[in-house]
C-alpha cells in the first residue's frame with residue numbers, strides 16, 4: 001500500500017480531474033474532492049481506479065469552514081493522514097468590469113479562492129508537517145497568470161484572489177521548509193476547461209489565442225504534469241516557486 005496520500009480539491013473536472021488521473025498512474029492513494037458534479041466526479045474516480053489507484057470521493061464545499069473540517073475528518077478516517085495536497089478548487093464569477101460585479105459574487109469568489117484555499121492549506125499542514133507529527137510532504141497551490149496580468153475588464157477580483165495564493169505559497173514555503181513540507185504553485189494561463197464558459201465567455205480561448213506566444217491554449221493534462229512534478233521527489237529542492245504554465249503569455 002502506497003504511503004503517499006494525495007488530496008485534490010475541485011477534482012470532478014478540469015485541471016483537478018487531470019491531476020487525479022495522472023496521480024493514479026504514479027501510485028498515490030487519492031482523496032477526490034468536488035462540490036456538485038456527481039457524475040463527472042464518479043467518472044474521474046473510475047478512470048483513476050482503472051489505473052489501479054485507491055480513490056475516495058468526498059463531496060464538500062471548501063468555501064465553508066465546517067465543510068473543510070468534515071472533508072479532512074472523512075479523509076483521515078478513510079485513507080489516513082494526507083501527505084500531499086493540490087489546493088485547486090477555484091471559480092472566477094461572471095466576467096465584467098470591476099465596478100459592475102455584485103458584492104455577493106465578489107464574496108463568493110474570495111470565500112472559495114482565498115478563505116477556502118487558506119483553510120484547506122491549514123488543515124493539510126496539521127497532517128503533513130513534522131511539527132504536527134506528520135511525515136513531511138508537498139503542497140501545490142493552483143494560482144493563475146491572472147495574479148500578474150490582472151484580468152482587466154474580465155475579473156480583476158479573481159486576479160486579486162490568485163495574488164493571495166502566490167503570497168500564501170511564498171510564506172508557507174518559508175515557514176514550513178524546516179518541517180519537511182515543500183510548497184509551490186502553478187500559474188496556468190489559458191487552459192481548455194469549462195471555467196471560461198461558466199464565467200459567461202465560451203469564446204474566450206479562441207478570442208485570446210493570438211496573444212499566446214506558443215499559439216494555442218494549454219490542456220489540463222499539461223498543467224497536471226507540472227503539478228505532479230512539483231509534488232514528486234524529482235522537485236526535491238524546489239519550494240516557494242510559482243511555475244508559469246502559460247505558453248509564454
Ligand code: NAP
Nearest residue numbers: 010011012013014015035036037061062090144191193195
Ligand atoms: P473547472 O473546470 O471549472 O473545475 C473547477 C472544479 O472546482 C470543479 O471540479 C468544481 O467541482 C470544483 N469546485 C468549484 N467550487 C467548489 C467548492 N466550493 N468546493 C469544492 N470544489 C469546488 O475549473 P479549472 O479550469 O479546472 O480550474 C481549476 C483551478 O485552476 C482553479 O483554481 C482556477 O482558478 C485555476 N486556473 C484555471 C485556468 C484555466 O484557464 N482553466 C487558468 C488559470 C488558473 P463541481 O464540478 O463539483 O462543482
